[in-house]
Amino acid sequence: MSDRVLIKGARLYGEGEPVDVLVSNGIIAEIGSPAVSGDTEVVEAGGQVLLPGFVDLHTHLREPGREDAETVESGSAAAALGGYTAVFAMANTDPVADNSVVVEHVWRRGREAGLVDVHPVGAVTVGLKGEQLAELGTMAKSAANVRIFSDDGHCVDDPLIMRRALEYSTALGVVIAQHAEEPRLTVGAQANEGERASRLGYAGWPASAEESIVARDCLLAQHAGARLHVCHVSTAGTADVLSWAKDRGTRVSAEVTPHHLLLTDDRLETYDPVNKVNPPLRTGGDAARLRAALAEGVIDCVATDHAPHPVQDKDCEWAVAKPGMLGLQTALSVVAETMVRTGLLDWRGVARVMSERPAEIAGLPDHGRPLETGEPANLVLVDPDAEWTVRGAELASIAANTPYEGMRLPGVVTLTLLRGRITAREGKIG
Numbered sequence: 001m002s003d004r005v006l007i008k009g010a011r012l013y014g015e016g017e018p019v020d021v022l023v024s025n026g027i028i029a030e031i032g033s034p035a036v037s038g039d040t041e042v043v044e045a046g047g048q049v050l051l052p053g054f055v056d057l058h059t060h061l062r063e064p065g066r067e068d069a070e071t072v073e074s075g076s077a078a079a080a081l082g083g084y085t086a087v088f089a090m091a092n093t094d095p096v097a098d099n100s101v102v103v104e105h106v107w108r109r110g111r112e113a114g115l116v117d118v119h120p121v122g123a124v125t126v127g128l129k130g131e132q133l134a135e136l137g138t139m140a141k142s143a144a145n146v147r148i149f150s151d152d153g154h155c156v157d158d159p160l161i162m163r164r165a166l167e168y169s170t171a172l173g174v175v176i177a178q179h180a181e182e183p184r185l186t187v188g189a190q191a192n193e194g195e196r197a198s199r200l201g202y203a204g205w206p207a208s209a210e211e212s213i214v215a216r217d218c219l220l221a222q223h224a225g226a227r228l229h230v231c232h233v234s235t236a237g238t239a240d241v242l243s244w245a246k247d248r249g250t251r252v253s254a255e256v257t258p259h260h261l262l263l264t265d266d267r268l269e270t271y272d273p274v275n276k277v278n279p280p281l282r283t284g285g286d287a288a289r290l291r292a293a294l295a296e297g298v299i300d301c302v303a304t305d306h307a308p309h310p311v312q313d314k315d316c317e318w319a320v321a322k323p324g325m326l327g328l329q330t331a332l333s334v335v336a337e338t339m340v341r342t343g344l345l346d347w348r349g350v351a352r353v354m355s356e357r358p359a360e361i362a363g364l365p366d367h368g369r370p371l372e373t374g375e376p377a378n379l380v381l382v383d384p385d386a387e388w389t390v391r392g393a394e395l396a397s398i399a400a401n402t403p404y405e406g407m408r409l410p411g412v413v414t415l416t417l418l419r420g421r422i423t424a425r426e427g428k429i430g
């Protein structure tokens with residue numbers, strides 16, 4: 001295949017007149033009306049929107065340990081098809097990614113798949129048990145160059161351990177990403193605490209279990225001069241806490257998932273565990289506030305929390321089903337539906353929340369870059385007017401637990417380029 005790609009007639013950030021973009025040697029070589037030589041692959045963009053490739057700070061690739069749900073390879077394919085050029089693979093694997101052997105393994109598997117930059121997240125504590133700090137320094141200095149640490153799936157609830165992790169992180173220049181859930185407040189929790197959960201007989205997961213940890217961690221981070229990242233913000237109250245913390249100069253960033261922007265606890269009525277997720281789907285008021293907070297920058301970015309589960313862990317009684325839902329291939333469309341169609345964000349704003357901010361938070365030098373000559377060609381082309389119908393069985397993930405089954409959504413990823421190489425085109429890999 002040619003190493004030169006000419007994207008003809010794309011609108012950069014969805015703005016202005018269509019231009020031609022020549023990609024060569026992994027970079028954007030020319031923007032305007034470049035001359036085409038023989039050995040150039042031409043992509044007719046027809047006025048579609050060109051954006052920097054998306055960066056997902058929160059993905060579960062399940063390898064090692066649960067290859068029946070996802071592998072680095074299948075998850076990388078889902079990522080490329082979703083318009084991603086970099087993903088961060090969470091540490092709650094089996095064995096846990098709490099040492100340099102596991103993080104280097106995941107990193108190498110990502111390189112072998114070659115569809116997206118796979119950056120392993122390291123665990124904060126040994127075995128995600130919340131008792132003893134993992135060797136953050138060794139993982140940071142390993143070949144995997146770990147930049148984000150998280151016990152995601154579990155909250156680092158002991159304030160002393162969290163304080164030590166934050167203090168240690170400053171010396172390493174890394175970020176601690178917290179799954180904010182006070183475990184004493186969510187014992188047996190199954191769904192958002194409220195009238196609907198009580199009526200259906202589900203133990204409630206109160207907003208305060210998230211908000212109290214976020215407030216505590218903002219204070220700990222501020223005192224330590226450390227950087228904190230808040231995973232999957234799900235409540236209006238957390239947006240308030242973040243707004244307060246940012247106003248007083250706390251170095252805190254935050255993500256919201258597509259499902260918390262679009263779906264609400266109305267979904268409980270279905271009794272279908274595909275809708276079970278942690279933190280749980282909240283109220284319409286929460287979702288509205290999360291959208292506004294994302295538009296305002298109180299919440300920095302969108303992260304998928306892509307959480308594949310095999311059928312036996314989802315196709316069962318609600319109480320025993322595992323929480324989590326697929327997200328990589330539907331994220332752009334859900335953002336288009338909730339943020340672009342509503343007028344809350346334009347496409348430049350989408351570039352900010354899905355590419356630029358996450359790349360900055362993670363410290364990735366080659367992603368989330370401006371669409372300019374000389375910049376790395378990590379790019380995604382989106383057809384903003386096209387719609388598609390989500391079918392779990394057709395997604396690239398091994399698991400099929402999408403909550404959007406049968407939904408028609410706007411925004412289709414038509415091309416993804418990683419360092420100038422086509423990784424996905426018209427819904428197909430490579």
Ligand SMILES: NC(=O)N[C@@H](CC(=O)O)C(=O)O
Nearest residue numbers: 060152153277278307323324
């Ligand atoms: N989000 C989820 O419901 N599940 C995640 C864990 C997590 O993100 O907390 C998983 O690993 O399955």
Ligand SMILES: [Zn+2]
Nearest residue numbers: 152153179231
């Ligand atoms: Zn989590």
Ligand SMILES: [Zn+2]
Nearest residue numbers: 090152153305
């Ligand atoms: Zn997660």
